[in-house]
Amino acid sequence: MDEDPATTMGTTTVIDPPPGRAGAAPIVGPTAEPQEAGALLALGAAALLAACGGGEGDAVRQGVPVAMRHPEAATARPELLGRDRPATPEGRQRAQAAARLPTASELMDWAERQFPQLFPSHEANRVLDGTLLYRHYPRSDNYLGVQDGTVLVLGPVSGWQLLSVGTLADFAAQVFASPLAGPTTDAEAARFLLHAQAFATDADIAELRRVGWAAWLDQQLTRAPGPSGWDWLVSRGYSAINEREYFFAEAPCQHMFWQQMMSAPDALRRRWAFALSEIFVVSAAGIGGNTNWPGFATTRFWDLLCEHGFGNYRTLLEAITLNPAMGGFLNTRGNQKEDPASGRVPDENYAREVMQLFSIGLVQLNIDGTPRLGPDGRPLETYTQSDVTHLARVFTGYECDFSGLSGLRSPKPPHPQIWPLPHVQRPMVVDASRHSMLEKRFLGVTIAPGTPAQESLRIALDTLFNHPNVGPFLARQLIQRLVTGNPSGAYVARVAAVFNHNSAGVRGDLGSVLRAILLDEEARGPAGLTSPTFGKLREPALRIAQWGRTFKVRSKAGSWKYAVGNWDPETDLLQHPLNAPSVFNFFRPGYVPSSTAMAAAGATAPEFQLVNESSVAAYINYLEQILFQGIWVRAPELPYFPEQATATDGPDMAPDYSAELALVQDSPALVARLNLLLCANQLSAATQALIVRALDADRPNGYWEPQYLPFHVGRAIMLVMCSADYLVQR
Numbered sequence: 001m002d003e004d005p006a007t008t009m010g011t012t013t014v015i016d017p018p019p020g021r022a023g024a025a026p027i028v029g030p031t032a033e034p035q036e037a038g039a040l041l042a043l044g045a046a047a048l049l050a051a052c053g054g055g056e057g058d059a060v061r062q063g064v065p066v067a068m069r070h071p072e073a074a075t076a077r078p079e080l081l082g083r084d085r086p087a088t089p090e091g092r093q094r095a096q097a098a099a100r101l102p103t104a105s106e107l108m109d110w111a112e113r114q115f116p117q118l119f120p121s122h123e124a125n126r127v128l129d130g131t132l133l134y135r136h137y138p139r140s141d142n143y144l145g146v147q148d149g150t151v152l153v154l155g156p157v158s159g160w161q162l163l164s165v166g167t168l169a170d171f172a173a174q175v176f177a178s179p180l181a182g183p184t185t186d187a188e189a190a191r192f193l194l195h196a197q198a199f200a201t202d203a204d205i206a207e208l209r210r211v212g213w214a215a216w217l218d219q220q221l222t223r224a225p226g227p228s229g230w231d232w233l234v235s236r237g238y239s240a241i242n243e244r245e246y247f248f249a250e251a252p253c254q255h256m257f258w259q260q261m262m263s264a265p266d267a268l269r270r271r272w273a274f275a276l277s278e279i280f281v282v283s284a285a286g287i288g289g290n291t292n293w294p295g296f297a298t299t300r301f302w303d304l305l306c307e308h309g310f311g312n313y314r315t316l317l318e319a320i321t322l323n324p325a326m327g328g329f330l331n332t333r334g335n336q337k338e339d340p341a342s343g344r345v346p347d348e349n350y351a352r353e354v355m356q357l358f359s360i361g362l363v364q365l366n367i368d369g370t371p372r373l374g375p376d377g378r379p380l381e382t383y384t385q386s387d388v389t390h391l392a393r394v395f396t397g398y399e400c401d402f403s404g405l406s407g408l409r410s411p412k413p414p415h416p417q418i419w420p421l422p423h424v425q426r427p428m429v430v431d432a433s434r435h436s437m438l439e440k441r442f443l444g445v446t447i448a449p450g451t452p453a454q455e456s457l458r459i460a461l462d463t464l465f466n467h468p469n470v471g472p473f474l475a476r477q478l479i480q481r482l483v484t485g486n487p488s489g490a491y492v493a494r495v496a497a498v499f500n501h502n503s504a505g506v507r508g509d510l511g512s513v514l515r516a517i518l519l520d521e522e523a524r525g526p527a528g529l530t531s532p533t534f535g536k537l538r539e540p541a542l543r544i545a546q547w548g549r550t551f552k553v554r555s556k557a558g559s560w561k562y563a564v565g566n567w568d569p570e571t572d573l574l575q576h577p578l579n580a581p582s583v584f585n586f587f588r589p590g591y592v593p594s595s596t597a598m599a600a601a602g603a604t605a606p607e608f609q610l611v612n613e614s615s616v617a618a619y620i621n622y623l624e625q626i627l628f629q630g631i632w633v634r635a636p637e638l639p640y641f642p643e644q645a646t647a648t649d650g651p652d653m654a655p656d657y658s659a660e661l662a663l664v665q666d667s668p669a670l671v672a673r674l675n676l677l678l679c680a681n682q683l684s685a686a687t688q689a690l691i692v693r694a695l696d697a698d699r700p701n702g703y704w705e706p707q708y709l710p711f712h713v714g715r716a717i718m719l720v721m722c723s724a725d726y727l728v729q730r
Contacts, residue, residue, distance in 0.1 A: 075161055075162070075163050075164065076163075076164050076165075077153075077158070077163045077164070077165055077490070078165055078166045078170070079488060079489075079490040080153060080157070080158070080163060080165045080490045080493070080494070081111060081114075081115065081151070081153070081165045081166070081171075081521075101149070101168040101169055101172055102168055102171060102172055102175040102176065103168075104125075104133045104146035104168070105125060105133075106175055107146060107151060107168055107171055107175055108125075108135055108144050108146070109122075110171070110174070110175040111144055114174075114521045115494065115519075115520070115521065116214065116503075116515070116519060117140075117494065117495070117497070117498040117502075117503070117512065117515060117516035117519065117520075118137075118140055118142050118157050118494060118497060118498075119135070119137050119140065119142060119144055120137060120139045120140050120502075120503030121137055121138075121139060121503070123135040123136060123137055131147055131148070132145055132146075132147040133145060133146050133147070134146070134152075137155075138505075139501075139502075139503040139504055139505055140155065140156065140157075140497070140498075140501055140502075140503060140505075141155050141156055141501060141505070142154070142155030142156060142157050142158075142497075143155050146168065149167050149168045149169070150164055150166075150167055151164070151165050151166050151167065151168065151170075151171065152164060152165070153165050155497075156497050156500055156501050157367075157493060157494060157497040159366075159367050174521075182208065182209060182211070182212030182213050182215075182216075183208060183209055183213070186205050186209070186676055186681075187676060187680050187681035188524070188680075189204075189205045189208040189209050190205055190676055190677065190680035190681070191524075191680035191682075191730075192208065192213065192518065192523075192524060193205065193208060193680075194546075194680055194729060195482050195483050195518055195523060195729075196217075196220075196268055196271065196482070196518050197267040197268050197271045197549075198271050198542045198545055198546050198549070199267070199545070199546040199549035199550050199677075200550070200676075200677050200680065201549070201550060201677070202659075202677075205676075213518075213519055213524075214515075214519070217268075217514075217515055217518065217519070220266070220267075220268040220269070221268075221310055221511050221514075221515075223265070223266050223268075223269070224266075225266055225269060225306060225307070226260075226264040226265045226266045226269075226270075227264070228303045228306070229253070229256040229257075229259075229260055229299040229300075229302050229303050229306075230296065230299050230300055230303055230425065232256055232259055232260075233252050233253075233256055233295070233296060233299055236252075236255075236558070236559065236639050237639050238252045238295065238296070238639060239296070239421055241408060241410075241411065241418060242411055243411050243412060244639075244640050245410075245411075245412065245415075246293075246295065246639075247292050247293050247410075247418045248288070248292070248294070248415075249294070249295050250284040250285060250288050250294050250295050250298070250579070251295065252295035252296070252299070252639075253284050253294075253295040253296075253298040253299045253302070253578050253579075254284075254562070254576065254577070254578065254579065255559065255560045255561050255562060256295075256299050256302070256560075257302070257577045257578055258545075258548070258560045258562045258653075259555070259560040260302075261274070261545040261548070261549075261577075262545060262548035262549055262553055262554075262560075262653075263554065267549070269306055269309060269310065270306065271482075272309045272310070272514055273302060273305040273306045273309050274541075274542075274577065275478060275481035275482060276305045276309055276316075277301075277302065277305055277577070277578065278481060278580075278585045278586070279357070279358070279474070279477055279478075279481075279585070280305070280316075280320050280326075280357075280358055281329075281357070281580050281582075281583050281584070281585050282298055282301045282323075282325045282326055282329045282578070283298075283329060283578065283579050283580045283581070283582070283583075284297075284298040284578055284579050285579050285581075286328075286329045286582075286583075287325055287328035287329050291324065291325070291328040291333075291424065292418055292419050292423075292424070293419075293421055293424050294325075294328075296421060296424055296425070297324055297325040297328065297424040298325050298578050300323065300324070300325060300424055300425050301320070301323050301325040301326065301578075302578060304316070304319045304320060304323060307319075308510075309510060310510060310511040310514070311509075311510060311511070312506070312508045312509060312510065313465065313470070313474070313499070313508035313509075313510055314461065314462070314465040314507075314508050316510070317354075317358065317359070317461055317464065317465060318457075318461055319427070320358075321350075321354070321395075321457070321461065322398070322427035322428045323427065323428070324400050324423065324424045324426070324427075324428055325424065326350075327398060327400070327428050329583070330349045330350040330353055330583065331347040331349040331350060332347075332349075332350045332395045332398050332428070333398060333399060333400060333428060334398075334399060335347045335350075335392075335395055335396050335397070335398060336396055336397070336434045337393070337396045337397065337434055337435055337436035337437070337438075338393075338436055338438070345389075345392075346392040346393050346395070346396045346436060347392065347395075348388050348389065348392040350392075350395050351388050351389075351391040351392035351394070351395055352388050353583055354391075354464065355382065355383055355387070355388070355391070355464065357583060357584070359464040359465075359467065359469070359470050359473070360382050360383070360464060360467045360469040360470060360473060361382055361469055361473045362381065362382055363379040363380060363381060363382055364379070364380040364381070364382055364469060365468075365469045365472045365473060366472065366489075367471070367472055367492075367493045367496050367497065368472065368489030368490065368492050368493040368496070369472040369473070369475065369476040369487075369489060369492040369493070369496070370489055382469060383442070383443060386441075386442075387442040387443055388442075390439075390440045390441045390442045391440065391442045391443075391460060393436035393438055393440045393456075394436075394440055394447070394453075394456045394457055394460040395457075396434060396435050396436045396453075397430045397431045397432060397433070397434035397435030397436075397453055398428040398429070398430050398431075399428060399429065399430075399431060399434075400419075400423040400424065400426070400428055400429075401422075401423060401426040401427065401428065401429045402419065402423050403429075405419060405420045405422060405423055406420075407419055408420065430453040430454065432452070432453060435453040435456075437449060437450050437451075440456060440460070442460075442463070443463055443464075443467065445459065445460075445463045447459050447460070465507075465508060466507070470499065470508075471495075471496035471497070471499035471500045472492055472493070472496040474499065474513070475492050475495035475496040475499060475513065475517075476492045476589070477589045478495070478513065478514075478517060479491060479492065479495060479517055480536065480589055480604070480606055482517055482518070482523075483517060483518075483522075483523045483536070484522075484523075484528070484534050484535055484536050484730075485535070485536040485537070485603075485604055485605045485606055485607065486533055486534075486598075486603040486604045486605065487522070488522060490522075491520060491522045491523075494516060494520060495513060495516045495517055495520070498512050498513055498515075498516040499512075499513050522534075528730050529682065529730050531730075532597075533601070533603055534730055535728050535729055535730035536605070536606075536607060536728070536729055537605060537607035537608055537611070537727060537728060537729075538607070538726070538727055538728075538729050539575060539586075539607050539610075540573035540574065540575045540610065540615075540619060541573070541575045541576075541577050543619075543721060544573075544626075546678065547626075547627070547655070547717070547721070548653070548655075550677050550678065551655035551656055551657060551660075551717075552655065552656040553630065553631075553653050553654065553655050553656075554653065554654070554656075555636070555652055555653050556636065556652050556653075556654065557633075557636035557637045557652055559633070559636055559637065559638070559639060559652070560653065561633045561634075561636060561639075561641065561652070562631055562633070562653060569614065569618070570617075570618060570621050571618050571621045571622040571625060572615075572618050573610075573615065573618060573619055573622060574586065574610045574615050574618075575610060586609070586610060587606040587607055587608075587609035587610055588606060588609065589604065589606050590604055590606075591604060591605065591606045591608065591609045592604055592605065593605055593608040593609075593611075619722075620718075620722060623717075623718050623721060623722065624718065626653075627655075627714040627717050627718050627721075628710060628711050628714035629651045629654070629710070630651040630652070630653050630654035630655055631651065631652060631653035631654075632649070632650060632651055632652070633649070633650070633651075633652040633653070634646060634649045635648055635649060636648060636649075636650070636652035657710055657713045657714075659673070660673065660674070660713045660716070660717075661709050661710070661713060664704075664709050664712045664713060665704070667691075667692045667695040667696050667716070668688075668692050670695070670713070670716050671683075671688050671691050671692055671695070671716060671720070672688070674716060674717060674720045675688060675720070678717075678720055678721065678726060679720065679725060679726050682725055682726075682729075682730055683720065683723065683725045683726070684725055687723050687724075687725045691716065691719045691720065691723070694715075694719055695712070695715060695716055695719070
């Protein structure tokens with residue numbers, strides 16, 4: 001398409017600058033103002049907002065005379081669309097071969113493919129004043145335009161500031177190198193899958209390459225949920241009330257977790273639930289002392305994350321608030337109103353953590369996750385102690401729903417009575433007589449005295465949900481869990497913008513947030529493969545889950561009686577899923593390893609909080625235990641662990657190395673296969689050569705007998721999974 005607006009009026013919509021609006025600063029400046037090219041940038045952007053309906057209630061309502069801004073008002077933010085990343089050799093070659101710049105339409109088409117979360121539809125070109133070619137995306141309310149070769153962005157993603165993100169020349173290599181629909185190599189597909197679900201198989205790679213990025217995600221996001229963890233526990237007999245005392249047991253939820261992570265058909269849902277579980281933390285150990293059925297209670301919490309993980313954050317926030325496991329963990333359950341006579345005040349635990357950890361964080365944030373600063377240059381706090389005290393009143397009067405249930409006698413007196421299972425499956429209910437009816441004043445909102453408990457809860461959760469911090473606060477942590485430990489501000493801003501407004505204008509759509517994280521150019525682009533600041537240390541639990549999925553580990557007896565390291569200091573990986581040591585998870589999102597280059601740069605690397613001399617050795621020891629013959633279990637056919645050895649003790653969770661066994665006499669081919677599936681081809685040539693030499697170095701007589709071959713494969717996997725190139729995922 002010819003990009004000269006004078007020749008394209010027949011195929012575009014011409015929008016004249018509108019008149020000023022009553023009660024607001026005029027959109028169009030005085031006619032005597034010089035109409036130089038730069039001034040038209042600001043003028044055009046303001047006219048876009050007025051003509052297309054965007055920005056109402058933002059720049060216009062605030063009385064900001066956007067149209068009167070000098071051209072220098074367009075702030076330079078080249079990283080917003082990734083323009084500051086180095087071009088790939090392929091991109092440079094294709095740009096040189098084209099011997100031209102991309103047209104404005106080619107640039108905007110490329111941006112729609114690369115950033116569907118920001119530009120979620122294919123819109124027609126529009127022309128303003130014969131100089132500005134642009135597109136408006138109603139579902140996200142963002143604008144993308146090109147004027148005199150300068151690329152402009154305006155809308156929620158920019159905080160309604162006009163941003164210059166570069167020139168057509170700056171984007172040429174990326175535009176010409178961009179794959180249209182999906183991965184062009186197996187390595188690209190594997191990398192995406194490792195971000196999305198923590199493992200890649202031959203079948204997954206082939207399917208992703210067949211259907212493309214977006215279609216694959218659509219398949220996963222709309223896939224029917226697999227069996228719940230709760231139903232699996234019941235099917236294994238853990239709901240029985242007998243001398244085994246499952247009603248006091250924490251371990252069943254661990255077995256459930258591994259059954260889900262290694263065999264559930266909806267792997268993306270389970271991986272995403274694990275990421276959410278590290279932000280909205282409940283620990284089985286933390287509720288075992290005050291809750292019957294802690295294993296089931298924690299499993300129900302896990303099921304909530306699976307049920308609502310692709311839904312809306314507001315719905316999830318209410319579900320976890322009323323969940324009995326959360327109530328037991330952070331003291332909402334049994335929390336009572338104030339009693340002046342005894343000096344009792346409402347417990348503040350959940351009120352504090354729902355703000356600090358589950359929604360808005362400690363300091364006010366810009367859209368890119370950076371702190372907002374006050375006049376003194378210090379970060380502005382998000383809430384005060386008074387906010388905590390008043391919000392705590394909202395979470396009073398709640399208890400498990402025991403309606404229709406009767407306590408049962410324990411098989412082992414003098415244990416107390418046991419409440420039947422449904423009480424930890426149902427949402428908590430409120431006892432109005434125990435709910436505080438005082439005024440509740442927090443975060444700029446006042447709940448009048450005497451407001452019923454349910455209405456107080458709705459107002460409180462709505463207030464948290466609509467706080468401007470939530471998008472960037474959650475976006476950064478979720479990017480950390482899936483893609484990179486120290487994401488750029490631009491990456492955070494793009495994902496936060498999607499939280500604020502998905503393609504249908506809905507706030508808090510977690511499925512759209514997941515899409516935005518995985519489809520972002522920063523996650524898929526080649527720059528991260530060589531950047532020293534991009535990537536993340538693989539979590540110990542996810543390394544084991546990846547091994548299980550990649551090599552089709554199955555529990556032959558169906559019991560999945562497995563806990564990582566089993567709390568043995570020589571093999572403990574310091575990460576027992578659903579059993580974190582505190583509400584702060586196994587590691588903090590802001591953790592910076594001390595005395596490292598990362599510390600010098602202030603780069604966060606959360607998973608490194610689990611790394612020390614003991615944990616490194618324990619990981620190697622643990623791999624040595626499981627890679628060669630699988631995971632050993634006592635009496636695998638039983639749901640419990642007998643104290644004494646039994647005749648059936650032995651490997652139960654065994655891998656399938658059949659594809660790898662076919663390559664045992666070709667070490668380079670074996671390593672290449674493991675490199676693709678485990679590392680998305682991120683093993684360096686030197687690392688691959690070193691592993692091949694190690695595999696070929698010592699082969700005693702009889703080594704190729706069938707009984708020894710699995711050990712050869714296990715050695716190869718161990719060398720890969722202990723390498724730095726594997727441990728750091730990019």
